[in-house]
Amino acid sequence: MNCEDAKYKCQLLIDDELNEEEIAPLMGHLESCYKCRDEYIGLLKLRRKLNGIKGPAPDEEWFENLSRNKGRRFAGGAGFILMVVSWLLLAGYALYSLFSDSGEGLFIKIVVAAAVVSVIVLFITALTDRIKESKTDKYKGVIK
Known part of the structure; x- marks a missing residue:
């Protein structure tokens, strides 16, 4: 075993991460x-010193x-x-009133319906992406 490997394995041994078969060599x-x-x-010695250090306890204001x-x-x-529920209900009512009123042309109805549906789809896509991202956010608990 060379010295570089030994220094690395010493750190593993101190942290109790070294396998039993590697301790003897x-x-x-x-x-x-x-x-x-x-x-x-x-x-x-460094580990003993670090184990003796206590961090400050949070004060009452933090709690x-x-x-x-x-x-x-x-x-x-x-x-x-x-907000999301009200916007979805409002969009649904707008589409319902657009299609139930026969004063508008078919082309206008299709264009408005496509615009409303596309906004809803984009919103749902962005929301699901944000939810997935927040589950794996490694800085979630970091206090700014």
Whole structure:
């Protein structure tokens, strides 16, 4: 085993990610190579120091903002759903009244119907793409 592999495997060993069969050759290399052994000891000391560090606890304002944000997100989602439903009902009523009124020509009816249907299809496509994207968003929980 060369020193470069040993240094990489030392990090894996400290993180408990090294396979059982790879531990013995690594330990043999650490016994024979003082540079790698010093590197391993340094990594162990660093891990102990990092384990002793505690992050700051969030203050009360953070928890208040969290509960306020939940309410705002719920209200925003409910408003969005109401808007979508009302626009769909309005578009449906417009198409119904267009086709039930015989004063307009067939060409105008077809063009208006195609325009309304295309807007609805584009909206649904954009909405489904956004929902799929939000499920795999790796920055979803990051606080800005």
